[in-house]
Amino acid sequence: MVEITKSYIPAGTPARPGYPMDPTGVTIHNTGSSASAKNHMLYMTQNGGFNSTTSYHFVIDDINCFQLLPITENAWHAGDGALGAGNRKTIAIEVCECGDIKKAHDRAAELTAYLLKQIGGSAQHNVFQHAQWMAKDCPRLLRSGRPYSWSTFLDKVTQFMKADAPAPKKEPVKIPEAAAGSVYRMYSGADHLYTQSHKEAQYLADLGWKYEGIGWVAPADGAPVWRLYSGKTHLFTADPVEKKRLLSIGWKDEGQAFVSGGSRPIYRMYNPYSGEHLLTASLKEHDAATKAGWYCEGQEIKY
Numbered sequence: 623m624v625e626i627t628k629s630y631i632p633a634g635t636p637a638r639p640g641y642p643m644d645p646t647g648v649t650i651h652n653t654g655s656s657a658s659a660k661n662h663m664l665y666m667t668q669n670g671g672f673n674s675t676t677s678y679h680f681v682i683d684d685i686n687c688f689q690l691l692p693i694t695e696n697a698w699h700a701g702d703g704a705l706g707a708g709n710r711k712t713i714a715i716e717v718c719e720c721g722d723i724k725k726a727h728d729r730a731a732e733l734t735a736y737l738l739k740q741i742g743g744s745a746q747h748n749v750f751q752h753a754q755w756m757a758k759d760c761p762r763l764l765r766s767g768r769p770y771s772w773s774t775f776l777d778k779v780t781q782f783m784k785a786d787a788p789a790p791k792k793e794p795v796k797i798p799e800a801a802a803g804s805v806y807r808m809y810s811g812a813d814h815l816y817t818q819s820h821k822e823a824q825y826l827a828d829l830g831w832k833y834e835g836i837g838w839v840a841p842a843d844g845a846p847v848w849r850l851y852s853g854k855t856h857l858f859t860a861d862p863v864e865k866k867r868l869l870s871i872g873w874k875d876e877g878q879a880f881v882s883g884g885s886r887p888i889y890r891m892y893n894p895y896s897g898e899h900l901l902t903a904s905l906k907e908h909d910a911a912t913k914a915g916w917y918c919e920g921q922e923i924k925y
Protein backbone atom coordinates (compact mmCIF):
# COMPACT_ATOMS: atom_id res chain seq x y z
CA MET A 623 0.00 0.00 0.00
CA VAL A 624 1.09 3.55 -0.72
CA GLU A 625 2.41 5.18 2.43
CA ILE A 626 0.37 8.31 3.18
CA THR A 627 1.78 11.22 5.17
CA LYS A 628 -0.93 13.38 6.68
CA SER A 629 -0.16 17.07 6.56
CA TYR A 630 -3.40 19.02 6.72
CA ILE A 631 -4.09 22.47 5.38
CA PRO A 632 -4.84 24.81 8.34
CA ALA A 633 -8.53 24.76 9.26
CA GLY A 634 -10.61 27.85 8.53
CA THR A 635 -8.52 28.99 5.56
CA PRO A 636 -9.98 29.61 2.09
CA ALA A 637 -8.43 26.33 0.88
CA ARG A 638 -10.12 24.41 3.69
CA PRO A 639 -13.73 25.47 3.92
CA GLY A 640 -14.61 22.44 6.01
CA TYR A 641 -17.90 21.47 4.41
CA PRO A 642 -18.70 17.94 5.50
CA MET A 643 -18.46 15.43 2.67
CA ASP A 644 -19.69 11.89 2.18
CA PRO A 645 -17.55 11.04 -0.86
CA THR A 646 -18.96 8.93 -3.68
CA GLY A 647 -16.01 9.12 -6.05
CA VAL A 648 -12.42 10.09 -6.78
CA THR A 649 -11.31 12.79 -9.21
CA ILE A 650 -7.90 12.52 -10.85
CA HIS A 651 -5.81 15.57 -11.75
CA ASN A 652 -2.33 16.23 -13.04
CA THR A 653 -0.58 19.14 -11.37
CA GLY A 654 0.38 20.88 -14.57
CA SER A 655 3.75 21.79 -13.08
CA SER A 656 7.13 20.24 -12.43
CA ALA A 657 6.90 20.62 -8.65
CA SER A 658 7.18 17.55 -6.43
CA ALA A 659 4.50 16.27 -4.05
CA LYS A 660 6.55 17.58 -1.16
CA ASN A 661 6.74 21.07 -2.63
CA HIS A 662 2.99 21.06 -3.27
CA MET A 663 2.41 20.02 0.34
CA LEU A 664 4.71 22.76 1.65
CA TYR A 665 2.99 25.34 -0.53
CA MET A 666 -0.50 24.34 0.61
CA THR A 667 0.29 24.02 4.31
CA GLN A 668 2.98 26.64 4.96
CA ASN A 669 3.73 28.87 2.02
CA GLY A 670 0.46 30.62 1.32
CA GLY A 671 -1.42 28.08 -0.80
CA PHE A 672 -4.08 27.92 1.88
CA ASN A 673 -5.05 31.51 1.04
CA SER A 674 -6.52 30.54 -2.31
CA THR A 675 -9.77 28.69 -2.99
CA THR A 676 -7.94 25.84 -4.68
CA SER A 677 -7.22 22.64 -2.82
CA TYR A 678 -7.14 18.85 -3.05
CA HIS A 679 -7.08 15.88 -0.72
CA PHE A 680 -3.97 14.09 -1.92
CA VAL A 681 -0.86 14.92 -3.87
CA ILE A 682 1.33 12.05 -5.03
CA ASP A 683 4.53 11.55 -6.99
CA ASP A 684 6.93 8.66 -7.48
CA ILE A 685 8.28 9.04 -3.93
CA ASN A 686 5.78 10.70 -1.61
CA CYS A 687 2.08 10.87 -0.99
CA PHE A 688 0.64 13.63 1.21
CA GLN A 689 -2.89 13.91 2.45
CA LEU A 690 -3.84 17.57 2.84
CA LEU A 691 -7.50 17.24 3.85
CA PRO A 692 -9.63 14.61 5.59
CA ILE A 693 -11.81 12.79 3.06
CA THR A 694 -14.82 13.78 5.16
CA GLU A 695 -14.34 17.43 4.11
CA ASN A 696 -14.61 18.92 0.63
CA ALA A 697 -11.82 20.47 -1.43
CA TRP A 698 -12.04 23.11 -4.14
CA HIS A 699 -10.63 21.27 -7.12
CA ALA A 700 -13.26 20.46 -9.72
CA GLY A 701 -14.30 23.90 -10.95
CA ASP A 702 -17.98 22.93 -10.97
CA GLY A 703 -19.10 25.46 -8.42
CA ALA A 704 -19.68 25.64 -4.69
CA LEU A 705 -22.45 23.06 -4.91
CA GLY A 706 -20.99 20.97 -7.73
CA ALA A 707 -20.81 17.21 -7.36
CA GLY A 708 -17.11 17.26 -8.28
CA ASN A 709 -16.27 19.66 -5.49
CA ARG A 710 -18.69 18.36 -2.92
CA LYS A 711 -18.81 14.61 -3.53
CA THR A 712 -15.39 13.54 -4.80
CA ILE A 713 -11.92 13.08 -3.34
CA ALA A 714 -9.24 14.95 -5.30
CA ILE A 715 -5.91 13.36 -6.17
CA GLU A 716 -3.24 15.48 -7.80
CA VAL A 717 -0.71 13.33 -9.65
CA CYS A 718 2.65 15.08 -10.07
CA GLU A 719 4.45 15.44 -13.35
CA CYS A 720 7.99 15.21 -11.99
CA GLY A 721 10.34 12.26 -11.63
CA ASP A 722 9.24 8.80 -12.75
CA ILE A 723 5.74 9.59 -14.02
CA LYS A 724 4.87 5.95 -14.63
CA LYS A 725 5.63 5.12 -11.04
CA ALA A 726 3.69 8.18 -9.86
CA HIS A 727 0.62 7.10 -11.83
CA ASP A 728 0.91 3.48 -10.69
CA ARG A 729 0.98 4.73 -7.13
CA ALA A 730 -2.00 7.00 -7.80
CA ALA A 731 -3.92 3.97 -9.13
CA GLU A 732 -3.10 2.09 -5.95
CA LEU A 733 -4.19 5.03 -3.80
CA THR A 734 -7.42 5.31 -5.79
CA ALA A 735 -8.12 1.60 -5.22
CA TYR A 736 -7.50 2.05 -1.51
CA LEU A 737 -9.94 4.98 -1.35
CA LEU A 738 -12.61 3.21 -3.40
CA LYS A 739 -12.53 0.31 -1.00
CA GLN A 740 -13.29 2.74 1.81
CA ILE A 741 -16.05 4.68 0.11
CA GLY A 742 -17.41 1.90 -2.13
CA GLY A 743 -17.70 1.86 -5.90
CA SER A 744 -15.69 0.75 -8.88
CA ALA A 745 -13.00 2.11 -11.19
CA GLN A 746 -15.52 2.25 -14.05
CA HIS A 747 -18.24 4.18 -12.21
CA ASN A 748 -16.62 6.17 -9.43
CA VAL A 749 -13.32 7.50 -10.80
CA PHE A 750 -13.48 10.75 -12.75
CA GLN A 751 -11.24 12.98 -14.77
CA HIS A 752 -11.23 16.63 -13.77
CA ALA A 753 -12.37 17.21 -17.38
CA GLN A 754 -15.67 15.48 -16.59
CA TRP A 755 -16.62 18.35 -14.23
CA MET A 756 -15.54 21.31 -16.37
CA ALA A 757 -13.95 22.11 -19.72
CA LYS A 758 -10.29 21.69 -18.80
CA ASP A 759 -7.63 19.40 -20.19
CA CYS A 760 -6.94 17.67 -16.88
CA PRO A 761 -5.41 15.20 -16.05
CA ARG A 762 -3.42 16.33 -19.05
CA LEU A 763 -0.81 13.55 -19.00
CA LEU A 764 -3.29 10.66 -18.87
CA ARG A 765 -5.49 12.39 -21.41
CA SER A 766 -2.59 12.42 -23.85
CA GLY A 767 -1.64 8.80 -23.15
CA ARG A 768 1.27 9.47 -20.80
CA PRO A 769 2.49 7.30 -19.20
CA TYR A 770 -0.50 5.28 -20.41
CA SER A 771 -4.15 5.77 -21.37
CA TRP A 772 -7.01 6.62 -19.05
CA SER A 773 -8.52 3.17 -19.59
CA THR A 774 -5.20 1.56 -18.59
CA PHE A 775 -5.20 3.67 -15.46
CA LEU A 776 -8.71 2.46 -14.61
CA ASP A 777 -7.67 -1.14 -15.28
CA LYS A 778 -4.80 -0.70 -12.85
CA VAL A 779 -7.19 0.62 -10.21
CA THR A 780 -9.33 -2.49 -10.69
CA GLN A 781 -6.28 -4.73 -10.42
CA PHE A 782 -5.15 -3.04 -7.22
CA MET A 783 -8.62 -3.47 -5.77
CA LYS A 784 -8.39 -7.20 -6.44
CA ALA A 785 -4.79 -7.58 -5.30
CA ASP A 786 -5.45 -5.82 -2.02
CA ALA A 787 -8.37 -8.07 -1.15
CA PRO A 788 -7.58 -9.87 2.07
CA ALA A 789 -6.65 -13.51 1.52
CA PRO A 790 -9.28 -15.92 2.81
CA LYS A 791 -8.26 -16.74 6.35
CA LYS A 792 -7.20 -20.29 6.94
CA GLU A 793 -8.14 -21.76 10.27
CA PRO A 794 -4.90 -22.40 12.13
CA VAL A 795 -4.60 -26.13 12.72
CA LYS A 796 -3.85 -27.06 16.31
CA ILE A 797 -2.49 -30.56 16.48
CA PRO A 798 -3.60 -32.33 19.65
CA GLU A 799 -0.76 -33.67 21.73
CA ALA A 800 -0.83 -37.46 21.50
CA ALA A 801 0.38 -40.19 23.87
CA ALA A 802 4.10 -40.86 24.25
CA GLY A 803 5.55 -42.78 21.31
CA SER A 804 2.96 -41.50 18.86
CA VAL A 805 4.23 -40.77 15.37
CA TYR A 806 2.65 -37.66 13.85
CA ARG A 807 2.12 -38.01 10.12
CA MET A 808 2.58 -34.79 8.14
CA TYR A 809 2.17 -34.12 4.42
CA SER A 810 3.47 -31.15 2.46
CA GLY A 811 1.63 -32.05 -0.72
CA ALA A 812 4.77 -33.68 -2.09
CA ASP A 813 6.48 -35.22 0.89
CA HIS A 814 5.44 -37.31 3.87
CA LEU A 815 7.22 -36.74 7.15
CA TYR A 816 6.86 -38.73 10.34
CA THR A 817 7.92 -37.28 13.64
CA GLN A 818 7.47 -38.04 17.32
CA SER A 819 7.94 -34.38 18.16
CA HIS A 820 4.65 -32.59 18.69
CA LYS A 821 6.56 -29.34 18.44
CA GLU A 822 7.95 -30.17 15.01
CA ALA A 823 4.54 -31.37 13.80
CA GLN A 824 2.93 -28.12 14.92
CA TYR A 825 5.75 -26.10 13.35
CA LEU A 826 5.14 -27.84 10.00
CA ALA A 827 1.37 -27.37 10.31
CA ASP A 828 1.96 -23.66 10.82
CA LEU A 829 3.99 -23.67 7.59
CA GLY A 830 1.02 -25.18 5.78
CA TRP A 831 1.71 -28.91 5.99
CA LYS A 832 -1.33 -31.09 6.43
CA TYR A 833 -1.67 -33.12 9.60
CA GLU A 834 -2.78 -36.60 8.56
CA GLY A 835 -3.16 -38.05 12.05
CA ILE A 836 -1.17 -40.43 14.19
CA GLY A 837 0.53 -42.99 11.96
CA TRP A 838 1.14 -45.49 14.74
CA VAL A 839 2.52 -45.62 18.26
CA ALA A 840 6.16 -46.68 18.19
CA PRO A 841 7.56 -48.82 20.98
CA ALA A 842 9.88 -47.35 23.60
CA ASP A 843 12.71 -49.77 22.83
CA GLY A 844 13.94 -51.29 19.63
CA ALA A 845 16.17 -50.84 16.63
CA PRO A 846 16.80 -47.31 15.36
CA VAL A 847 14.96 -45.99 12.32
CA TRP A 848 16.80 -43.15 10.61
CA ARG A 849 15.33 -40.19 8.85
CA LEU A 850 17.06 -39.20 5.62
CA TYR A 851 16.38 -36.26 3.34
CA SER A 852 17.17 -35.98 -0.37
CA GLY A 853 16.56 -32.24 -0.51
CA LYS A 854 13.05 -32.96 -1.81
CA THR A 855 11.64 -35.89 0.09
CA HIS A 856 12.13 -37.81 3.29
CA LEU A 857 12.81 -41.50 3.60
CA PHE A 858 12.86 -43.63 6.72
CA THR A 859 14.98 -46.74 7.00
CA ALA A 860 15.97 -49.29 9.63
CA ASP A 861 18.59 -50.72 7.29
CA PRO A 862 22.14 -49.43 8.00
CA VAL A 863 23.32 -50.56 4.55
CA GLU A 864 20.62 -48.55 2.80
CA LYS A 865 21.36 -45.57 5.03
CA LYS A 866 25.05 -45.71 4.14
CA ARG A 867 24.31 -46.00 0.43
CA LEU A 868 21.93 -43.02 0.42
CA LEU A 869 24.34 -40.84 2.42
CA SER A 870 27.04 -41.72 -0.11
CA ILE A 871 24.90 -40.28 -2.94
CA GLY A 872 24.16 -37.03 -1.15
CA TRP A 873 21.17 -37.66 1.11
CA LYS A 874 21.26 -35.88 4.44
CA ASP A 875 21.14 -37.69 7.77
CA GLU A 876 18.42 -36.08 9.89
CA GLY A 877 18.98 -38.44 12.80
CA GLN A 878 17.07 -41.20 14.48
CA ALA A 879 13.35 -40.71 14.03
CA PHE A 880 11.90 -43.45 16.26
CA VAL A 881 12.55 -47.09 16.90
CA SER A 882 11.28 -50.30 15.39
CA GLY A 883 10.16 -53.23 17.50
CA GLY A 884 7.23 -55.58 17.89
CA SER A 885 5.48 -57.73 15.36
CA ARG A 886 3.10 -55.54 13.40
CA PRO A 887 4.43 -54.23 10.05
CA ILE A 888 4.75 -50.70 8.76
CA TYR A 889 4.60 -50.73 4.97
CA ARG A 890 7.02 -48.48 3.14
CA MET A 891 5.52 -47.38 -0.13
CA TYR A 892 7.31 -45.63 -3.01
CA ASN A 893 5.80 -43.56 -5.76
CA PRO A 894 8.04 -43.96 -8.83
CA TYR A 895 6.48 -40.90 -10.53
CA SER A 896 6.90 -38.35 -7.76
CA GLY A 897 9.71 -39.99 -5.78
CA GLU A 898 7.64 -39.75 -2.57
CA HIS A 899 7.78 -42.30 0.19
CA LEU A 900 4.93 -43.19 2.47
CA LEU A 901 4.84 -45.19 5.69
CA THR A 902 1.60 -46.79 6.72
CA ALA A 903 0.44 -49.30 9.28
CA SER A 904 -2.78 -49.79 7.31
CA LEU A 905 -2.98 -52.75 4.97
CA LYS A 906 -5.96 -51.04 3.37
CA GLU A 907 -3.86 -47.97 2.53
CA HIS A 908 -1.05 -50.26 1.33
CA ASP A 909 -3.48 -51.94 -1.06
CA ALA A 910 -4.96 -48.67 -2.30
CA ALA A 911 -1.50 -47.20 -2.91
CA THR A 912 -0.38 -50.34 -4.75
CA LYS A 913 -3.44 -50.10 -6.95
CA ALA A 914 -2.56 -46.46 -7.68
CA GLY A 915 0.91 -47.42 -8.90
CA TRP A 916 3.03 -47.20 -5.75
CA TYR A 917 5.58 -49.92 -5.00
CA CYS A 918 5.79 -51.61 -1.66
CA GLU A 919 9.44 -51.44 -0.66
CA GLY A 920 9.07 -53.72 2.34
CA GLN A 921 7.94 -53.97 5.92
CA GLU A 922 11.18 -53.86 7.88
CA ILE A 923 9.85 -51.28 10.32
CA LYS A 924 7.65 -52.81 13.04
CA TYR A 925 5.62 -51.59 15.95
Ligand SMILES: [Zn+2]
Pocket residue numbers: 650651652699752760761
Ligand atom coordinates in the same frame (compact mmCIF):
# COMPACT_ATOMS: atom_id res chain seq x y z
ZN1 LIG B 1 -7.35 19.24 -12.44
